[in-house]
Amino acid sequence: QKEVEQDPGPLSVPEGAIVSLNCTYSNSAFQYFMWYRQYSRKGPELLMYTYSSGNKEDGRFTAQVDKSSKYISLFIRDSQPSDSATYLCASTHNNAGNMLTFGGGTRLMVKP
């Protein structure tokens, strides 16, 4: 079993919809949580970063972490066709430097 699990999708939604992307993790030592967006033929781009349970909002994006259930979510409001990409969640230990453990990624398609 992978330490970070993510539904691969694809997830197809109409433009303007609210998108919910989810990950679960099994390692209790994970303290930092990130969401990356990856377009085709590009490297991952950091969207959200958090280290505490609760919600963190940035524009149309909200990251939610529930450490008690080891559950990570990313919500995208008013989704746009330009949001079509693969979304990756990642976690790291509190003392593992920059060694990230990634979920497998969810492919999102937002249709005009």
Added chain:
Amino acid sequence: KAGVTQTPRYLIKTRGQQVTLSCSPISGHRSVSWYQQTPGQGLQFLFEYFSETQRNKGNFPGRFSGRQFSNSRSEMNVSTLELGDSALYLCASSLGTLEGYTFGSGTRLTVV
């Protein structure tokens, strides 16, 4: 501000050969990490270098090695290439915090 630069972008090698990939981090970044991305296994951590020293290592065979130079540029080497080494190899650099963790666009390696 220049991003993380990886060269070459595409590479085709024959089984049994060796290959060297290069990564130039963002100016001032002293940490460089390498990841392998495949459709089956997703993004997997290879190793991290900080100030020319390997700080973390993932679970890959010894055929995968790396180094970092005094100017923070990094190279990774894969010897005795196998078909399964075909992947997108991504490099990420940072000042030391996860928020500044920036990926390059990767080198697409195909082993035939």
